[in-house]
Amino acid sequence: MPRFTPPAADAMRAKLLLAARDEFAAVGIGGARIERIAAASASNKAQIFHYFGSKEGLFDALYAQTVAETLDAVPIDTEDLAASAGRLHDHFTEHPWVPRLATWHRLERGAEPPLEAVVSTDAAAIAEVERAQRAGVLPRSWRAPVLLGLVVHLAAFWSAASPEFETFVPAVTAARRRQIVVDAVTALLGD
Template sequence: MARNAEETRRKILTAATEEFARHGIAGARVDRITTVAGVNNALLYRYFGSKVDLFDTVYSRVVTELIEAVPLDADDLPGYAGRLFDYHEAHPAAVRLAAWRGLERPESPVPEVVVKAQRDKAARIAAAQRAGTVPSTLPPESLRDLLVLLTLSGSPFGTTEGGAAEGAAGGDVERARRRETVVTAARALVGG
């Protein structure tokens, strides 16, 4: 029975991740999530409580996966920016979920996993600044945040000079150009 419950939760979370990434919290529909997951609405509410609780669970899960997949290396901040760019390209739902959370749940507390990861990253950058391997021009928190923002410059929320959404269009050559721009900008930011 526990195995079936785990499988049901996994199916709901997978379907909910896609639904929330596409439609946000307000636009997401429980019936679409449960149809894709192949379960009934009662199971969704039983395992997750409410649609908002389900979103919070999905968001925490996606952020945890990102944090584990792309650790910050303070000795190679441009490389970190490149790896984070790659992750965002491969997992666009992570970027979209973060945007929806900021738009629809700005008052909700940030998941503890995010708070801990942000503190840890700033501490690593501060240690590298004290060691002289990273310039101290910016506070570590600001440098961390700027690196993350750089990686989003080619995301589906970025725009071309003409203002049209560029997103992931343009194929491998365009993606490589955008990635190189992110890494080059990160290198300039840290004086490398």
């Protein structure tokens, strides 16, 4: 009989985060159930608490990972911020859990101290925008964090639209939605 070899810690942690992603994106922290996450990851509650300490710790780790993965997948291109916004829009469309997790984070964790990992990730992106502003590549109409925030939120515009708003724009195709994001950022930059 073959010996049982437990999964590597990193593999188990990744399985827990993947199961948590689907659960938290669907129902938020308040609605999420550790039992469902454990079952979906073929694990148990004890593993979740071992790796993350609490349901909130699991959510925070997932959110920090999601932010880092998003910026890795869609790096900020200060030479063409409008194109970056288009790629970010695509990422949000292809990975709908990303804007959903951001919404749950804002709603359920907004009063908590900022997550240092997310602050660090955001600070690096803001520093890139500041460098581009100093070099004259990007306008100085807004402070770097505000400019980056506007770009990110324009990229997420369609992902954040309510079902009621969708009734007014049913004919706007996916390609057109992307182009609207790119055009809006282009206008924002004054190009």
